[in-house]
Amino acid sequence: MGSTLVSTRDLGHSEFTTTWPTLSEDPTPQRPLVGPEQKLMIQALTGAYTSNFSLCMCLPDVMNICIKNTAVVLLSTANSLADDVKDGKNEYAILLHAIPTGLHDSLIQGTLVHDYATSSVKCIEELGERGNYPGVYAVGIAFREREDAEEGAFLNYRECTEVIRILENYAAAYHLLANSQEGSQLPPNSGKIIQDAYKLDKICGYPHEANEDASAGTTLHYLPTFGSANIHKLEVFIESFQRRAKPLQKLDNTGSAFMHQGPLYVGCTTGQMSEHLKQHRYEPSMSALPMKNMFLALTIGALLQIGLKPYTVGVPILPVWVGEHLPLGERLVTMLASSLISQGGFNGVQAGSKTGQDSDEAGLYVAEETTYFKNNLDRTLADTDRFHTDTEGVENLNRYLHFVLRGELEMKLLSIEMLLSELENDTAMLMDMGARFGVEFRRAQERQRAIINQYMFNKTFAQLVGSIARRLNLDDEDTIHVDASNPWRTED
Structure with a gap:
């Protein structure tokens, strides 16, 4: 992986510039979905500051990308996090440190299940028995007895297109049944489409009593035809699989390349995570899918x-x-x-609906006592110190350049101010200088329009002019008045 000098101004940060390893924007068979927010976060993880420091700094920009991207329905989530940053709470930064480093790396790259199955990352073992605390979890899909694929891999191109075909058929069956209930006559080929959809319901553990008679008006389990709000979401979900399949087809349509990047469902619980995860547990030997998430269940049924x-x-x-x-x-x-x-996951609604006020007391304060939480904080604090050291010279240069930008007039005035401070008690000298500099100020008054266009007046400059005028005891009519609250406005 090469390196390039990336201006963080381009990434939404004007505070510093650093060298970050680049991430190829081209899709790969292992990671076919790489959006702008993922790219930004991965750059932060692989950059000069490899702790959570860079990730904390880039998250507001990730939120902005999600807010501006109309294709990603993440407005309330992103706005909530943005408001948290705006209010100065920075709780998201604290919570970020409570995620083991390897886990958030895998989350961002979309390879959590693959990395977990291959022991590249581990669950939070330090907290004792697995999942006996409240919090947030993720659920993905892996496979048993698949010798041609690496453990933890998701799908290849052929399998992906098969899943798309089955899900598209399920959506088509919904439209046919909905039209039938409205009195429309079913087309000749509708019987097979509806029967195939019933088969998917049956595989998921929900057989239909009238599955032999497509005209009986039986509704689908996951898409009841009486005003289902989920059909649009299912069609969006199918599009996410199509976005995976397209780069796979371009890179390898033989079926030999498997994605390491698989969709995830994110949930939370106020009780013990281990108990809540049982609602999403499925093995091939089980007769029905226990999970309530429609997209996760239909995907497993199609597989x-x-x-x-x-x-x-x-x-x-x-x-x-x-x-x-x-x-x-x-x-x-x-x-x-x-x-x-x-975005390519299993969550159909935006996150964060639970208040969480009744979290189990047994889980409170446990994470902040873990070694990984303290280590994450230590690494971030160390990178924060590095950041201040790295940017000290930039800040000095920035101040000097602004000083130069303000122009020759201000430097002259600054020299006059220093001279006047030395002659503070010499009244005669001040009167003489007042007479001489009063002429200069009157000339400046005549040129003030051109001067304002040429120089960048600011509050400090306004105060400097006022100080000189007071020291020289000049009349108001002899001076330029600069409003400190609005430095660009002047009065005669």
Whole structure:
């Protein structure tokens, strides 16, 4: 991976410039989805400041990208985090340090399940028995008995297109059944489409009583035809699979390349995470899917239908030790993981709806006592010190350049001010200088319009002019008046 000098002004930061390793914008079979917010976060993780320091600084820009990107329905999540930053709370920065470093790396790159299955990252073992605390978790899909793919890999191009076909059929069946209930006659080929959709429901554990008769008007389990609000979300979810398939087809349409980047569902609980994760646990031997998330369930059903043996992987991500931090923590992890269906994940709604006020007391204050939390803070503080050291020279240069930019007139006035301060008690000398400099000020008054266009007046400059006028005891009519609250406005 090469390096380039990236101006952080381009990334929304005007405070400093540093060398960050570049991340290729070209998709890869292992990571076909790389959006602008992911690119920015990965650059922060792989840059000169490899602690959470860079990530903390870039998150406001990630929020802005999500707010401006109309294709990503993340407005309330991003606005909530942006308001938190604006109010100076910075709780998101504290919560970020409660996520083990390897976990947030995997979340951002979308490779959590692959990394977890290959032991590249581990769950939060330091907190004791796995998941016995409230907080935020992520759920993804892995596979049993698939010899041609690396452990933890998601899908190849062929499998991805098969899932798309099954999900598109399910959406088409919804439209047919909805039209049938409105009195429209079903087209000749509708019977097979509806029957295939019923088969998917059956695989998911929800058989239909009238599944032999497409005209009976039976509704689909996940898309009831009486005003379902989920059909649009399902179509957006299908588009996210199509975005995965397109680069895979371009890079390798033989089916031999498998994505390491898989979709995630992010959730939270006020009780024990280990108990809540059971609602999303699935093994190939189970007769029905326990999870309530429609997109996760339909995906597993489609994978079973094409002969794969999927199972769910639940990973505790963020223990929460203060109740009101729970919704903010869920929003933060949702953003890091890009887990909304519009981004390629399983979450159909924006995160952070729970208040979290009833968090289990047993989980409170536990995370801040862990070694990894303290280590994360230590690394960030060290990088903060480095940042101040690195930018000290830049700040000095910045001050000097602004001094030069203000121009020759201000430097002359500054010299006069220094001279006057030395002659403060010499009344006769001050009167003489007042007479001489009064003429200069009157000339400046005549040229003030041109001067204002040429020089950048600021509050300091206005105060300097006022100080000289007072020392020289000049009449108001002899001086230029500069309004300190609005330095660009002058009066005769």
